[in-house]
Amino acid sequence: MTHIAWPDGASDWAVEATGLVKRYGGRRVLAGLDLRVPRGGVHGLLGPNGSGKTTSIRILLGLVRADAGTVRLLGHEVPAELPRVIGRVGAIVESPRFAPRMTGRHNLDVLADSIGVYRRRVTEVLLEVGLGADADRDFGTYSLGMKQRLAIAATLLKRPELLIFDEPTNGLDPVGIRDIRATMRDLADAGITVLVSSHILSEIEQVADSVSIIAQGRVVAAGPMGQFLEGATPHVRVGIDRPVAAAEVLRRAGWRVEPAEGGVRVLARSAAAPCPADIARELGRADLWPDHLSLERESLERVFLDLTSGADLVGAQGRRREVA
Numbered sequence: 001m002t003h004i005a006w007p008d009g010a011s012d013w014a015v016e017a018t019g020l021v022k023r024y025g026g027r028r029v030l031a032g033l034d035l036r037v038p039r040g041g042v043h044g045l046l047g048p049n050g051s052g053k054t055t056s057i058r059i060l061l062g063l064v065r066a067d068a069g070t071v072r073l074l075g076h077e078v079p080a081e082l083p084r085v086i087g088r089v090g091a092i093v094e095s096p097r098f099a100p101r102m103t104g105r106h107n108l109d110v111l112a113d114s115i116g117v118y119r120r121r122v123t124e125v126l127l128e129v130g131l132g133a134d135a136d137r138d139f140g141t142y143s144l145g146m147k148q149r150l151a152i153a154a155t156l157l158k159r160p161e162l163l164i165f166d167e168p169t170n171g172l173d174p175v176g177i178r179d180i181r182a183t184m185r186d187l188a189d190a191g192i193t194v195l196v197s198s199h200i201l202s203e204i205e206q207v208a209d210s211v212s213i214i215a216q217g218r219v220v221a222a223g224p225m226g227q228f229l230e231g232a233t234p235h236v237r238v239g240i241d242r243p244v245a246a247a248e249v250l251r252r253a254g255w256r257v258e259p260a261e262g263g264v265r266v267l268a269r270s271a272a273a274p275c276p277a278d279i280a281r282e283l284g285r286a287d288l289w290p291d292h293l294s295l296e297r298e299s300l301e302r303v304f305l306d307l308t309s310g311a312d313l314v315g316a317q318g319r320r321r322e323v324a
C-alpha cells in the first residue's frame with residue numbers, strides 16, 4: 001500500500017521507473033520500486049540509510065542493471081536507449097575526482113575539452129554555481145562545499161535538462177549545505193529538473209517541490225510537497241513542567257496526547273484541529289498551567305517517521321498516514 005498524491009492526469013515525467021527489483025546475493029534491495037519525477041522543479045528522494053536510494057539512482061543512470069522493472073529517462077527507455085539520452089542528463093553519484101593542484105577553472109577546462117564543450121561555457125557554469133570569484137584558486141584549497149559546487153558546475157557543462165544528485169550535501173557544514181540548496185533551487189528556477197536524494201528531512205523539506213519517500217526498497221509515498229502537509233491535521237504543542245499530569249487530564253477530556261520535548265503534543269479529537277483555548281481551559285481547571293501553547297502544522301518529518309518506522313511500515317498498514 002502506497003500513498004501517491006500526484007494530481008490527476010499528471011503525465012509529464014522526467015523519470016518514470018516502474019517495478020524496479022534489485023537483488024544483491026540473496027538480498028532484495030529494491031522490492032518493486034515505482035518512481036515518478038515530474039518535469040521541472042526539485043524532486044526529493046527521501047529515505048533512511050540503506051533504503052535503496054543510491055541503487056535506484058544507479059539503475060536510472062544505467063550504471064547498474066535492475067533484475068526487473070522498466071525505466072524511462074526524459075521519455076527514453078534505459079538502458080536500451082541510454083546513448084540517446086545520457087547527454088541530456090547530469091549526475092553526481094560518487095565524489096568526483098578533480099586535480100588538487102589545478103584551479104577550479106583549469107579542471108573544468110580539461111573536462112570541457114574532453115567532452116567537446118567550448119571553454120566559454122566553463123566561465124558560465126562557474127558563475128552559475130557561485131564560484132566566479134574562486135575559479136582561479138587551486139581545487140585543493142576549496143572547502144568541501146566549494147568542491148561539491150565545482151562538481152555541480154561540471155554536470156552543467158553539457159546544458160542538461162535533468163540533474164541527479166545522490167546525497168550532495170553529505171559531509172558539508174551548514175554554510176555548504178545552504179549553498180548547495182540555493183544552487184539546486186537556482187537550477188530548478190532556470191528550468192532544469194533536479195532529482196536529489198537525501199536521508200535528511202529538513203533539507204528536502206526546504207528545497208523540494210515534490211518528494212518520494214523510499215523505505216525498504218519501495219516508494220511508500222509520493223507527490224507534491226504541499227499535498228503531504230495539507231492532508232495532515234495541525235496539532236497543539238503544550239510547554240508544561242508537569243507533562244504526565246497534563247497528558248492524563250487531556251486524555252480524559254478526549255484528546256490524543258503524545259509526549260513532546262518540554263511538554264506534550266495534543267492531536268485532534270475529531271477531524272478539526274485541536275483548539276489551544278480549549279486545551280488551556282481544561283488544564284487550568286486541573287490547576288495545571290502551561291508556559292506556552294502553539295498550533296503547529298504537521299511537518300514532513302512526522303509523515304516520514306510514520307511511513308518509515310520499521311514495524312509500522314511493514315505490519316500495521318492501517319496506521320499509515322494518508323497523504324492523498
Ligand SMILES: Nc1ncnc2c1ncn2[C@@H]1O[C@H](COP(=O)(O)OP(=O)(O)OP(=O)(O)O)[C@@H](O)[C@H]1O
Nearest residue numbers: 024025029047048049050051052053054055056199
Ligand atoms: N554492490 C552492492 N553489493 C551488495 N550490497 C549492496 C551493493 N550496493 C548496495 N548494497 C546494499 O543495498 C542496500 C541499499 O543500499 P543503497 O546504497 O542503495 O541505499 P541508500 O538508501 O542509498 O543508503 P545510504 O544513504 O546509506 O547510501 C544496502 O543494504 C546496501 O548495503
